[in-house]
Amino acid sequence: MSDEALAALVEQVRAGREYAALAPDFVIGIAAVELAHRGPGKATTKAVRSRLHQMVGAYEAPPADAPARLAAASDEELPALAAQLRGRHASTREREAAAADFWSAVLADLPQPVSITDLACGLQPLSLPLVDLPRDVLYRAFDVHLGILATAEAFLQRWGQTHEVGSWDLLAGPPPGGHDLVLLLKTLPCLEQGRRGAGRALLAALEAQTVIVTYPLRSLGGRQVGMADHYRQQLAASVDGMPWRVEPLDLRGELGFRLRRA
Ligand SMILES: C[S@@+](CC[C@H](N)C(=O)[O-])C[C@H]1O[C@@H](n2cnc3c(N)ncnc32)[C@H](O)[C@@H]1O
Known part of the structure; x- marks a missing residue:
């Protein structure tokens, strides 16, 4: 070649x-x-x-003017604009009806995180108006879609959250270093489309205290037959033999797990 x-x-x-x-x-x-x-x-x-x-492409891109609109939004306008933009990403949108409950479930039983690392973030960073997170908690957002990254960066900047936003291909492994709370939301199936076994390789290399892993309960086309069982088995195989303790997480509309270091 x-x-x-x-x-x-x-x-x-x-x-x-x-x-x-x-x-x-x-x-x-x-x-x-x-x-x-x-x-x-x-x-x-x-x-x-x-x-x-x-x-990536199936999830729809944010509009090109999203970063500029976020930067120009007033404090009053920002939460509604963020909600409107979340509605433009096929995956983040599915969480919308239960987005505030989602954050409560994720943070329950955990000490206040020092940082949140959102891997393959989509427009999930734009849901921060729905959670009472101190602005000095470092929110690290990674994806491979440059429009998503520009939109996340503009939002986090305007929201005043301490943040780091960057392009990172998870097929190459996790971003380096140790992480506190990691979000891996509805992403492992995408990685398996890229390379079979990529999810297991990622979880093996990820240095984190806690990882929230979720899976979709229906396909983008709306099919849902057997997806929960299939993904339960996929996660079990992905962490088999690794020092992760897996606990189910009760979420509405998606299948959730909390992984902690055993
Ligand atoms: C199903 S969406 C999930 C988005 C978000 N985590 C959520 O649940 O709202 C998958 C996301 O993964 C990103 N993605 C796909 N392949 C990736 C890769 N190899 N590395 C990093 N991000 C990737 C896509 O751009 C998309 O934003």
Whole structure:
């Protein structure tokens, strides 16, 4: 596989509007695997796009003017604007009816976190108006969609939360260092679409006190048959033999678990 072939493939893929907003390193990683497997050609471009669509594109991007609107919002306008934007992300939107209860359930029985690391965050950082979190708790938000990251950054800045926002491809492992409370919300199935076993590799390498793992209870197309059982088994296999103690978390609308160091 030549560097030129890979560069040409990445350029073709990112020429599509849906893919232009994805972090280049993330696209390169997926493209390299497909190129090695299939060789150059239109079918490879299509396969890369299809994989990226399943992992990221299907969730819809925030509007391009979202960061500017957040930056310009008054204190009174900010919570309603954040709610409106959460409604634009297919995954974060599913949580909306129970978003405040979600935070209460996640933080129950835990000491006040020093930091929250939101992996593959989507627009979940924009739900902070629904929780009484001190502004000096460090909120770290990572994703591979540059529009999501710009929107999260603008919101956290305007909200006054101590924060760090960055592009990070979880297929390459977790962000380095130790973490306090980690959110891994409805993300492990996306990672499995990218590479089978990626979820287990991530959980093995993650240095954290507590990890909240959730799974969707219905597909984006609305199907829900057997998903809870399937994902219960998937998580059990993903942590088998690891020093994580897994407790069920009672959430509305998604299947939740709290993982603590055993
Ligand atoms: C199902 S959504 C979940 C979003 C959010 N955690 C929530 O529950 O509201 C999956 C998110 O994972 C991100 N994503 C997909 N693959 C990723 C990867 N390899 N590394 C980091 N983020 C990824 C997508 O951009 C999308 O925002």
